[in-house]
Amino acid sequence: MKIVLVTGATSGFGWATASKFLAQGDKVIITGRRQKKLEEFIEKHNSLKNNILPLCFDVRDKLATEKALASMPEEWKNINVLVNNAGLSRGLNEIQNGNFTDWEEMIDTNIKGLLYVSKIVVNFMIERKIEGHIVNVGSTAGHEVYPKGNVYCATKHAVDALTKGMRLDLLQHNIKVSTIDPGMAETEFSIVRFHGDTEKAKKVYEGFEPLHAEDIADCILFIVNAPKHVNVAQILLMPAAQANTVTVKKNL
Numbered sequence: 001m002k003i004v005l006v007t008g009a010t011s012g013f014g015w016a017t018a019s020k021f022l023a024q025g026d027k028v029i030i031t032g033r034r035q036k037k038l039e040e041f042i043e044k045h046n047s048l049k050n051n052i053l054p055l056c057f058d059v060r061d062k063l064a065t066e067k068a069l070a071s072m073p074e075e076w077k078n079i080n081v082l083v084n085n086a087g088l089s090r091g092l093n094e095i096q097n098g099n100f101t102d103w104e105e106m107i108d109t110n111i112k113g114l115l116y117v118s119k120i121v122v123n124f125m126i127e128r129k130i131e132g133h134i135v136n137v138g139s140t141a142g143h144e145v146y147p148k149g150n151v152y153c154a155t156k157h158a159v160d161a162l163t164k165g166m167r168l169d170l171l172q173h174n175i176k177v178s179t180i181d182p183g184m185a186e187t188e189f190s191i192v193r194f195h196g197d198t199e200k201a202k203k204v205y206e207g208f209e210p211l212h213a214e215d216i217a218d219c220i221l222f223i224v225n226a227p228k229h230v231n232v233a234q235i236l237l238m239p240a241a242q243a244n245t246v247t248v249k250k251n252l
Contacts, residue, residue: 002224003079005029007059007117008086010037012187013137016217017083019045024221027051029076031068031086033058059086059113060105069120078128081224082121084114085137087159089152089193103151110155114162122170131174131228135220136163138181140238146245156181167233176231178223183238184248185211207250208241 004021008014010032018028022045030052032038038054045052053076057068069077087110090102118134125132141149142156160179167177190201216237223232241249 002026002081003029003076004081004083004224005031005079005117005121006083006085007031007113009041010034012189012213013182013185013216013220014083014085015041016213017085017220020214020217020221021081022048022051026081027053027076029053029055029072029079031055031057031059059117060108062112062116065113065116066120069117077124078130079121079124080130080132082118082132082134083137083220084117084134086113086117087137087155089149089189090195092148092193094148095150098151106152106155110152111158111162114159118166122166122175125175126173131176133176133178133224134166134170135223136166136177136179137216138163138179140181140183140236140242140245142179142181143236144245149245163234178232179234180216180219180223181234181236182211182216183236183242183245185213185216185239187213208239208248210239210241211237 004026006014006018006028009018009030018030018041021028028051030038030041035056038056042049042052042054053072055068057064059065088106090105091099093099114136136159138159139156141153142160145153163177163179170177184205186205190204191198194200219235219237223235226232
């Protein structure tokens with residue numbers, strides 16, 4: 001039985017990933033900004049509620065992050081796996097028309113939030129001599145920039161660089177570091193990007209079958225369940241209809 005911490009577990013990739021770790025018998029720390037959604041997760045998995053520890057905080061808030069993780073019972077701090085899933089995109093604008101608030105939210109969540117959580121959990125692992133595993137959720141946008149994706153793509157390029165840097169730094173501590181980089185997946189992602197405009201979000205995925213949250217969760221479990229001597233360093237995952245960040249075959 002492993003102890004797994006999943007950030008952004010209140011929807012999408014995070015919810016699906018936490019559910020699958022629970023199903024295979026692990027204990028899961030679920031984090032997110034929405035208390036009601038954390039409660040819904042526990043209700044949905046009521047028979048396994050003793051294996052769930054909910055923590056409600058925003059990864060952008062350094063002090064709140066430190067307080068929440070410090071508040072955990074000592075036995076829950078023996079974290080084997082960290083899934084840095086919390087992330088988002090806001091807006092889709094050319095750089096000259098970008099919104100500063102959107103930029104800051106993406107940078108604070110996708111980069112700084114990942115760092116705040118990782119530093120604390122990594123030190124838990126090092127202090128306890130745990131041969132842990134960190135899985136960062138990146139994106140195809142971390143490999144190739146697309147029009148009007150400027151700042152979001154920059155944050156995911158940063159996640160790719162941080163993953164490589166973490167892998168170098170943590171090698172001496174026997175901590176694996178991996179990344180899963182999904183392409184177009186239908187979750188709350190586009191709804192968040194378009195500030196709640198569900199119709200606009202729906203049009204993104206018309207005419208083809210995008211990835212589902214469970215597809216990403218399955219890959220994360222594959223990464224973590226690999227033999228001890230194996231590190232699946234990176235998975236680049238796209239729907240069959242997608243060739244790169246901008247080329248998609250749609251049957252409209």
